[in-house]
Amino acid sequence: MERPAWAPRSIDISVPSVSRMYDYYLGGSHNFEVDREAARKAMEFLPGLPKIMQANRAFLRRAVRFAAEQGIDQYLDVGSGIPTFGNVHEIAQAARPGARVVYVDHDPVAVAHSEAVLAGNEDAGVVAADLRKPREILTSPEVARLIDLDRPVALLLVAVLHFLEDADEPHRAVAELRAALAPGSLLILTHASYEGIPLPEERAEGAVDVYRDIRNPLVMRPRDEIARFFDGFELLDPGLVHLPNWRPESAREDEDDFAFSGFAGVGRTA
Amino acid sequence: MSAEPDGPEGRVRRLTTIWSRAVYPVTSTSLTRAEFEELLLPLAHRLSRALRARSFDAGEARAVGAALVEAHGTDPEVLARTLDCVDAYLVLYCGDDSPQDQLRMRSSRLQHAMAAGYAQALRERTRAEQECIAQAALRAQGVVAEALHASEARFRAVFEGAAIGIGIADLDGNVLQVNGALQRMFGVSETTMRGRKVRDWTHPEDAPQTWRLYEELVRGERDHYHVEKAFHRTDGTALWTNLTVSLLRDADGAPQYQLALMEDTTERRLLHLRLRYEATHDALTGLPNRTLFFERLEKALAAGEGQRFGLCYLDLDGFKAINDSLGHAAGDRLLVEVADRLQSCTTAPGEMVARLGGDEFVALTTGRDTERGVEELAERITHALLTPVGIDGRDLLVRGSLGIVEGPAGERTAAEVLRSADITMYRAKSAGGNRAELADPEADARAITRHGLTTALPSALERGEFFIEYQPLVHLGDGTVSGAEALVRWLHPQHGVLGPDRFIPLAEHTGLIVPLGRWVLEESIRQARAWREKTAGPLRINVNLSPCQLTHPGLVQDTVDILERAGVTPDALCLEVTESALIGADDGLLKPLRRLAEMGVDIALDDFGTGYSNLANLRRLPVSVLKLDRSFTQGMQQYPADPVDLKIVEGVVSLAHSLDLAVTVEGVETSAQADQLRLLGCDTAQGWYYARPGPPEQLHTLALADATS
Numbered sequence: 005m006e007r008p009a010w011a012p013r014s015i016d017i018s019v020p021s022v023s024r025m026y027d028y029y030l031g032g033s034h035n036f037e038v039d040r041e042a043a044r045k046a047m048e049f050l051p052g053l054p055k056i057m058q059a060n061r062a063f064l065r066r067a068v069r070f071a072a073e074q075g076i077d078q079y080l081d082v083g084s085g086i087p088t089f090g091n092v093h094e095i096a097q098a099a100r101p102g103a104r105v106v107y108v109d110h111d112p113v114a115v116a117h118s119e120a121v122l123a124g125n126e127d128a129g130v131v132a133a134d135l136r137k138p139r140e141i142l143t144s145p146e147v148a149r150l151i152d153l154d155r156p157v158a159l160l161l162v163a164v165l166h167f168l169e170d171a172d173e174p175h176r177a178v179a180e181l182r183a184a185l186a187p188g189s190l191l192i193l194t195h196a197s198y199e200g201i202p203l204p205e206e207r208a209e210g211a212v213d214v215y216r217d218i219r220n221p222l223v224m225r226p227r228d229e230i231a232r233f234f235d236g237f238e239l240l241d242p243g244l245v246h247l248p249n250w251r252p253e254s255a256r257e258d259e260d261d262f263a264f265s266g267f268a269g270v271g272r273t274a
Numbered sequence: 275m276s277a278e279p280d281g282p283e284g285r286v287r288r289l290t291t292i293w294s295r296a297v298y299p300v301t302s303t304s305l306t307r308a309e310f311e312e313l314l315l316p317l318a319h320r321l322s323r324a325l326r327a328r329s330f331d332a333g334e335a336r337a338v339g340a341a342l343v344e345a346h347g348t349d350p351e352v353l354a355r356t357l358d359c360v361d362a363y364l365v366l367y368c369g370d371d372s373p374q375d376q377l378r379m380r381s382s383r384l385q386h387a388m389a390a391g392y393a394q395a396l397r398e399r400t401r402a403e404q405e406c407i408a409q410a411a412l413r414a415q416g417v418v419a420e421a422l423h424a425s426e427a428r429f430r431a432v433f434e435g436a437a438i439g440i441g442i443a444d445l446d447g448n449v450l451q452v453n454g455a456l457q458r459m460f461g462v463s464e465t466t467m468r469g470r471k472v473r474d475w476t477h478p479e480d481a482p483q484t485w486r487l488y489e490e491l492v493r494g495e496r497d498h499y500h501v502e503k504a505f506h507r508t509d510g511t512a513l514w515t516n517l518t519v520s521l522l523r524d525a526d527g528a529p530q531y532q533l534a535l536m537e538d539t540t541e542r543r544l545l546h547l548r549l550r551y552e553a554t555h556d557a558l559t560g561l562p563n564r565t566l567f568f569e570r571l572e573k574a575l576a577a578g579e580g581q582r583f584g585l586c587y588l589d590l591d592g593f594k595a596i597n598d599s600l601g602h603a604a605g606d607r608l609l610v611e612v613a614d615r616l617q618s619c620t621t622a623p624g625e626m627v628a629r630l631g632g633d634e635f636v637a638l639t640t641g642r643d644t645e646r647g648v649e650e651l652a653e654r655i656t657h658a659l660l661t662p663v664g665i666d667g668r669d670l671l672v673r674g675s676l677g678i679v680e681g682p683a684g685e686r687t688a689a690e691v692l693r694s695a696d697i698t699m700y701r702a703k704s705a706g707g708n709r710a711e712l713a714d715p716e717a718d719a720r721a722i723t724r725h726g727l728t729t730a731l732p733s734a735l736e737r738g739e740f741f742i743e744y745q746p747l748v749h750l751g752d753g754t755v756s757g758a759e760a761l762v763r764w765l766h767p768q769h770g771v772l773g774p775d776r777f778i779p780l781a782e783h784t785g786l787i788v789p790l791g792r793w794v795l796e797e798s799i800r801q802a803r804a805w806r807e808k809t810a811g812p813l814r815i816n817v818n819l820s821p822c823q824l825t826h827p828g829l830v831q832d833t834v835d836i837l838e839r840a841g842v843t844p845d846a847l848c849l850e851v852t853e854s855a856l857i858g859a860d861d862g863l864l865k866p867l868r869r870l871a872e873m874g875v876d877i878a879l880d881d882f883g884t885g886y887s888n889l890a891n892l893r894r895l896p897v898s899v900l901k902l903d904r905s906f907t908q909g910m911q912q913y914p915a916d917p918v919d920l921k922i923v924e925g926v927v928s929l930a931h932s933l934d935l936a937v938t939v940e941g942v943e944t945s946a947q948a949d950q951l952r953l954l955g956c957d958t959a960q961g962w963y964y965a966r967p968g969p970p971e972q973l974h975t976l977a978l979a980d981a982t983s
Binding site: 017024029030032033034035054057058061064086089090112113114115116117119120253254255260 | 301306346348399406414415
């Protein structure tokens, strides 16, 4: 019998995945040729993509450490992708043994890989869910098992909101998640933007086109629109800034020019 | 770690700083450069020691190479820059006093080993990660496949277990798959079904749009349609279904399959047909009933120009008597036989016969020439009823009255047509029955007016639409006004003033005559008192009493009450009773009249001479006045008067007087008549010669004039 038209579609690894492309930018081999091909094409327009990703990872590391210093020991990382190195649970559990981390991604391969990586780590878990449906995340068994929503949580939306189009109502999704967070929780966020890219916008658009072609549109948003994601949060010092400028630990001369693409910020719920 | 800048420790640190500056930009580590430098420092120490070690240890150098990969220096540029750096600075910063060429040789060998160690580690890491992600993809696919399998199993169960018939075909109409319910409906196996083409399933009962909808669907112009459709079963019976066909499209929206969902409605349809039959047919005779007849008649009346209809309304004469005497079973058998015969009269298309209820039947013919057709139909019906019906060994003659209506479509409603037929049938019946009558608009109108008046009577009395006119009664001897006859009139809002002949029979028929008669009596007595108060002489009032009032048990008491309430003596009242009402009257009927007469109320015998009175009987009646019918006086209008009429009147007067009865004549119109009647000995007279009926004031004036003359 042929597959009926109403059955779910299977996983197609002949289609590039943004999480595996991200891994490729970071020098990983958790990827397939289709991913590499798309990533190389994007890099033709934006050769600094690996540096942007690296700056993104560096910010993540600083922000999680900051959260740990603030006493946070629960982390909800939505859009976690392929765990490579410097993952949230490594950073958080190094800073505070016993810290609990739930990773969320809608890419089934990324979820399967995360499960393998986290096997044996009682304090970390993975949820296959979509940021577009926050309720599914909040009501998942893993969140119920690991996260106490009555205590502060660090919600990480790192390099994920730019994959939600306006029609997906990303601001509503963030607001819905915020509504579930206890006072004192943190929002750790990065977002792609044309602002700060050391290239003319027309050129950077080429990379955006690549993502559109693989049916994973990348939505570059201006700073004020990104700032609106912090509605209901108190934006912490130094505010919404280019990635390396958030509580820097390196000298400026050690940073690549591309690292200044996009914005990062941390906010706290009242 | 503090160290003398120029000490061995400080020199290794300097090497490390240079190394980290060269390599950091090409790594993808998330560490800061300072942190990364701390990562490199022990590696630099190991290299430093390996440079100076007595014997060459490739393992140490390999480990350093591998450690670079470990620190996420997976870009080969990391190795290139590391080797550049080691080549340029290791001997410089970490060399001892060994010969330079020996140190350089050692440095070279260390670089070779580092390169090999790096390459091997990178190869291992790449393989491991590739393996890892491939496994993850496999597992993820496994999860999806499992979900897909579960979903397919679920859908399969729904498909197979559904009580509704489900079939899938491609767009060329080839049946690909059918479920069990569908096979059971058709009574065939799946293999047989799969060989079929959708197009083969035509059926004579297919609605005209069925296959147009189908074509639109397979062309992708329509996403679904819903029809009632019949299919041939292999056993020759019809399978009726509620069929919904949907177009299934692929992910890109291109039409791919057609999906048919069908529900077996055969039983329901049969039940519906049976219920419909029962609702539209008479259970006794099997003929169409009133409902179906009205449907057909309405259809005939809604037909286009040039179309006509003809209708025969048949009511059996004396059917009630048959029912009463022979029993209902016999009556029913008669009705069934009549129904069969009528059925045989309507064989042409456009003809039908129906039973409306009881012993009422109706036959309908439609078409362009129903003027002739309906006559022939009526003839056939009459003829069909000629032969007696044998029931329980007797031959019953069937008599029936037929009302025939014929006309063009589009002018009247079904109810109007049937009413006309009904009225016409009653005309046939009242003309003696066992005949046919053709509808006549004037007769219809009369009947309709009569019906309208009958229904309006009760409220007319309540609303005071009746009034009374008085016609004087003149004493022939001296020409004085001795009394007056009260004549009731109806001021009808639409028809104007109506005389008693128009409504008294209707009031008799409905029983309203009793309250109406009482009102007339009250009103007249009231008037009589008014007259008596104004004039000296005793004025008497004549009031007509209908047969119905005569038998009413309250007659005597009512009359007494009215007289007493008005304070009028009984001798002021004369009740007129028609001769025909008293023909054959027994003592029971005469008793109230006798009571009234004893009290002093005069009783007049009205319309005397029209019936066949037993003259001998006159003695028995409590009557004091004879009112001669106007037909006797008509012959005296001309001069000389008809001698026969003269003789008769003379005889009657003589007879009356010998019985002590006064004689009143009606319809006196000329002075010649008046003179003649006076000569013949009549006592009182009324007629246009004296005065027409009018308002009470007129009589008052007349009486006063008379009194003064």
